[in-house]
Amino acid sequence: MEIKNISQNKFSSLIKDSNFESAILPLGSIEQHGDHLPFSTDTLIVEYISNIISAKFEAFLLPSLFYGVSYEHEPLFNVSIDYSILVDFISCICQSLSAHGIKRMYIINGHHGNIGLLQYVGQNLLSKYAINSDFFYFINYWQMLETGFDHAGEVETSLMMAIHPNLVNMDLAKAGSDTKHHEIGSLYKLGTNMSINNPAGFTKFTKNGIWGNPLNANSTVGNKMLSQVIEKILSLITDPNYR
Numbered sequence: 001m002e003i004k005n006i007s008q009n010k011f012s013s014l015i016k017d018s019n020f021e022s023a024i025l026p027l028g029s030i031e032q033h034g035d036h037l038p039f040s041t042d043t044l045i046v047e048y049i050s051n052i053i054s055a056k057f058e059a060f061l062l063p064s065l066f067y068g069v070s071y072e073h074e075p076l077f078n079v080s081i082d083y084s085i086l087v088d089f090i091s092c093i094c095q096s097l098s099a100h101g102i103k104r105m106y107i108i109n110g111h112h113g114n115i116g117l118l119q120y121v122g123q124n125l126l127s128k129y130a131i132n133s134d135f136f137y138f139i140n141y142w143q144m145l146e147t148g149f150d151h152a153g154e155v156e157t158s159l160m161m162a163i164h165p166n167l168v169n170m171d172l173a174k175a176g177s178d179t180k181h182h183e184i185g186s187l188y189k190l191g192t193n194m195s196i197n198n199p200a201g202f203t204k205f206t207k208n209g210i211w212g213n214p215l216n217a218n219s220t221v222g223n224k225m226l227s228q229v230i231e232k233i234l235s236l237i238t239d240p241n242y243r
Helices: 008-017 041-057 083-099 112-129 154-163 187-195 201-206 219-237
Strands: 022-027 104-109 136-140
Touching (some): 041 104, 041 219, 083 112, 104 112, 136 219
Parallel strands (some): 022 104
16 A cells, blocks of 8 residues: 555545554665666665565555665765664654554665664654654565575575566676675674775775676576565564564
């Protein structure tokens, strides 16, 4: 149920007479994804996932936020918003929804650089608006994947081939850093985690802005991953412990 397309009368009746009590907000980024994927990749992936989940879960779907915190991609292209601005912006959206009868807000996040700011939204809601902790939740979709994650590599490219194949140009795809060589616990892995989200930190490790190998991507794998993510998110948000 896309909230942008309904009227006051429809909204009021859904809030009053049905199970519509939650809202879903897709949050992504505008940033480089190699030469073969569009800047909006993170947002398009979570927008697709959120659309399906909102229909199955009977939740209002909010318009996507295409801007995130992506300073780590400098000097490659990104449009970044200061984290404190985004915390306040998302908090204002939550406050408005709460005032109009929404009981729960789920952000489905598509960009790793947004994690830090999302951790402070709940605190902001409590201190500024007295909205308690059972209102706001965020889910990083890639944590629902059984495979390792990447950036413009096999995973994201497969997802985009399944969702928007017309926006994928495999003729320009190039391999980037090999994520499989960075074993958990290795000193290099720890060093990467320590500094990759610093301004220009990502390109320090990837050189060409790609983490993984998009040349191994295919739409069949992408569709399987999407089904996996959607199933797990639905299981999570329908769990009585989070309702």
